[in-house]
Amino acid sequence: MSRCWLALVEGPAHGADAAAPALTLDGRPAGTLAAWNRRAKPVRQALRVDERLIDPHGAAGWISLVLPPSGVRLAFDDLAVQQARRLVLLHPFPAAVSTLLRDDSHFEGAITVVRSAEDEQRLRDDPFARVFPARLLAVEAGILGAVSPPTGPTIERYGSGNPWPWDQFT
Amino acid sequence: MSEGRARDGVVGADAVGELAVGGQVPDFDLLDHAGNQRRLSQLVGGDPTVLHFYRGWWCPKEQAFFRRLLALQDDAEVAYSRILSVSVDSPEVNAAFRAGLGARWTFLSDPDRQVQKQLRLRETTDTLNDPYVPAVVVIGPDLRIHALYNGYWYWGRPTVDELVKNLRDLSRALRPDWEAPTP
Numbered sequence: 001m002s003r004c005w006l007a008l009v010e011g012p013a014h015g016a017d018a019a020a021p022a023l024t025l026d027g028r029p030a031g032t033l034a035a036w037n038r039r040a041k042p043v044r045q046a047l048r049v050d051e052r053l054i055d056p057h058g059a060a061g062w063i064s065l066v067l068p069p070s071g072v073r074l075a076f077d078d079l080a081v082q083q084a085r086r087l088v089l090l091h092p093f094p095a096a097v098s099t100l101l102r103d104d105s106h107f108e109g110a111i112t113v114v115r116s117a118e119d120e121q122r123l124r125d126d127p128f129a130r131v132f133p134a135r136l137l138a139v140e141a142g143i144l145g146a147v148s149p150p151t152g153p154t155i156e157r158y159g160s161g162n163p164w165p166w167d168q169f170t
Numbered sequence: 171m172s173e174g175r176a177r178d179g180v181v182g183a184d185a186v187g188e189l190a191v192g193g194q195v196p197d198f199d200l201l202d203h204a205g206n207q208r209r210l211s212q213l214v215g216g217d218p219t220v221l222h223f224y225r226g227w228w229c230p231k232e233q234a235f236f237r238r239l240l241a242l243q244d245d246a247e248v249a250y251s252r253i254l255s256v257s258v259d260s261p262e263v264n265a266a267f268r269a270g271l272g273a274r275w276t277f278l279s280d281p282d283r284q285v286q287k288q289l290r291l292r293e294t295t296d297t298l299n300d301p302y303v304p305a306v307v308v309i310g311p312d313l314r315i316h317a318l319y320n321g322y323w324y325w326g327r328p329t330v331d332e333l334v335k336n337l338r339d340l341s342r343a344l345r346p347d348w349e350a351p352t353p
Contacts, residue, residue, distance in 0.1 A: 086247070086274060089274035089275075090269070090272065090273075090274050092204055092265075093204060148206070148208075148212070149202065149204065149206065149276065151213045151214070151215065151219075151252040151253075151254065151275060151276045152247075152252065152253065152273075152274045152275035152276055153243045153246050153247040153252075153253060153273075153274040153275045154217075154246070154247055154248075154249075154250060154251070154252065155247045155248065156247070156248050156250065158250070167215055168215050168216045169216060170216070
């Protein structure tokens with residue numbers, strides 16, 4: 001099970017293993033994107049993420065951060081979530097992508113990372129943004145890593161406690 | 171296909187080029203359809219994998235066979251199994267072909283024909299394209315060849331049912347909890 005947690009927090013991210021300021025695309029502060037490697041949830045809004053997406057030495061990039069409205073949850077096996085995963089495999093793969101989880105059964109968002117201005121335009125067609133609303137943010141260096149494109153065509157998780165596209169059982 | 175295997179009604183082939191049932195595919199590096207350098211063992215990971223060498227987008231037989239793989243894709247996406255297709259086409263051509271097919275697996279490019287040479291899979295009868303001999307192998311995480319199909323003649327290629335059987339046999343050997351846990 002992934003032990004890596006991700007959250008967009010206001011103010012400093014206490015105890016984070018990686019963190020970087022986030023800005024809206026028109027340059028306004030949007031908080032701090034932070035990650036923690038630990039068993040216990042570090043802050044209330046934290047969600048589990050593919051640990052490969054986190055790199056304290058990673059370059060700056062843009063993200064599409066998809067989160068459900070407050071109080072809304074959707075089964076990970078929901079057809080809309082399945083189709084979003086298929087579209088991610090079909091389209092040019094971003095620098096990194098991970099679904100976000102709180103428990104084993106529900107889809108609670110996704111984060112997609114790109115690093116070129118051309119790809120930033122593609123973020124506007126994030127398949128996961130068809131499931132829940134997305135925020136497009138610029139994130140400074142210090143948190144965003146890279147996830148190799150999955151071989152395909154697997155859309156299932158390798159253990160329900162792991163985010164997709166983590167691609168092995170161990 | 172060897173005479174013995176044909177006589178016994180065994181499907182598939184014993185050997186094509188350097189590929190042989192029971193042998194290992196070399197852990198080669200090639201560019202994927204997005205231009206990333208990829209190593210075979212990393213792409214296979216811990217899953218049974220259909221590794222497919224094909225002539226090119228232009229071949230009607232390949233277009234027909236890809237429709238079989240597309241039918242398999244809907245099973246493979248939920249069955250922890252992978253598909254890889256290899257040709258001498260460039261990453262750009264592979265990317266366009268893949269998108270047109272709607273394939274959601276990785277395509278690999280060998281435009282310099284280095285892996286083709288290593289595997290002795292050049293189709294010598296086509297001096298215009300110098301493509302791969304069409305071949306399909308089903309391999310496990312150790313890259314050992316569980317099944318092999320010589321697709322030079324179209325009927326030598328595996329059906330979806332044959333690939334499902336190969337993937338089932340490999341999965342059974344690979345998954346320690348294949349026998350479902352019950353009370």
